[in-house]
Amino acid sequence: NAGVTQTPKFQVLKTGQSMTLQCAQDMNHEYMSWYRQDPGMGLRLIHYSVGAGITDQGEVPNGYNVSRSTTEDFPLRLLSAAPSQTSVYFCASSYQGLQSGANVLTFGAGSRLTVL
Amino acid sequence: GQQVMQIPQYQHVQEGEDFTTYCNSSTTLSNIQWYKQRPGGHPVFLIQLVKSGEVKKQKRLTFQFGEAKKNSSLHITATQTTDVGTYFCAGPRAGGTSYGKLTFGQGTILTVHP
Numbered sequence: 001n002a003g004v005t006q007t008p009k010f011q012v013l014k015t016g017q018s019m020t021l022q023c024a025q026d027m028n029h030e031y032m033s034w035y036r037q038d039p040g041m042g043l044r045l046i047h048y049s050v051g052a053g054i055t056d057q058g059e060v061p062n063g064y065n066v067s068r069s070t071t072e073d074f075p076l077r078l079l080s081a082a083p084s085q086t087s088v089y090f091c092a093s094s095y096q097g098l099q100s101g102a103n104v105l106t107f108g109a110g111s112r113l114t115v116l
Numbered sequence: 117g118q119q120v121m122q123i124p125q126y127q128h129v130q131e132g133e134d135f136t137t138y139c140n141s142s143t144t145l146s147n148i149q150w151y152k153q154r155p156g157g158h159p160v161f162l163i164q165l166v167k168s169g170e171v172k173k174q175k176r177l178t179f180q181f182g183e184a185k186k187n188s189s190l191h192i193t194a195t196q197t198t199d200v201g202t203y204f205c206a207g208p209r210a211g212g213t214s215y216g217k218l219t220f221g222q223g224t225i226l227t228v229h230p
Contacts, residue, residue: 031216040125042204042220043159050216058217059117090158094216104149105206105218107158 001026006091006108013081013115021076021111023091031094032074033105036060036087043090049074081115088112118143120207122221130229135192137224139205146208148181148188149218153202162190195228202226 007022025032033048045058049068063085065077074093078085089112092105119142129135139148147166151159163172165181165188172179178191188205202225206218 033216035220040222042120042122042222043206043218044220045209045217048216059219092216103147104161104164105151105159105216107160110158 003027004091004093004106004108006089006111008111009109010112011114013078013113015082015115017081018077018079019081020078021089021091021113023074023076023108024072025074025091025093025106026072027093027095027106028071029093029095029106030071031096032068033058033092033094034064034066034074034076035090035092037090037110038087046076046089078113081113083115086113086115118207118209118219120205120219120221122205122224124224125222126225126227128227128229129195131197132194135195135199135226137190137203137205137226139188139190139221141186141207141219143207144185146185148185149206150179150188150190151204151206151220153204153223155201157201159204192226195226197228197230200226200228 004025030051034046035043037043044060047066049055055066088110090110091108094105121140149164150162153159169183170181176193180189202223204223206220209217
């Protein structure tokens with residue numbers, strides 16, 4: 001199992017450009033989420049999904065779109081990048097249950113985005 | 117909204133010294149989770165605490181969940197250079213089950229001088 005795979009690892013954009021951060025998991029987890037990490041602010045939830053076709057906003061959703069057409073994929077779209085979106089983005093997946101390992105996040109390696 | 121505060125933000129220790137980070141939530145949590153992020157890496161799950169007053173140990177790491185289920189701590193005995201990284205606590209948003217939605221503390225960055 002590859003776990004959670006994120007691409008690209010690094011990206012530089014100019015203000016106003018659009019791009020998509022890709023996230024895929026092969027663990028058949030029903031829940032997927034996107035977090036951004038900024039110095040001194042921990043990880044903040046952008047969007048999450050509880051299953052294919054179902055998404056909802058997190059703490060900092062403005063400027064980002066998501067969709068979940070399959071269980072495996074959860075791309076994050078920046079429609080018009082702004083310097084405030086310079087950050088490290090982590091995709092994570094989890095599953096609900098009572099067994100060990102349930103309800104905890106498995107993170108991808110991260111995507112470092114710089115917006116000039 | 118729900119807030120999870122973590123202190124200290126930074127901790128520098130000599131190798132062999134003990135280290136503790138504290139986590140406080142503005143709301144009662146159904147569980148609390150701890151993650152470790154090595155420099156340049158991604159957060160990795162360490163442990164989940166569910167019961168009021170629960171204490172769990174992983175080798176030199178001791179995790180506690182407060183009686184009111186609003187605070188938690190991570191204590192590392194005799195730190196080693198391999199302990200370097202950022203330690204995060206996290207609780208389910210809105211006090212419910214996780215569904216992949218956690219509120220994270222700001223993290224404590226631990227550096228260990230050999």
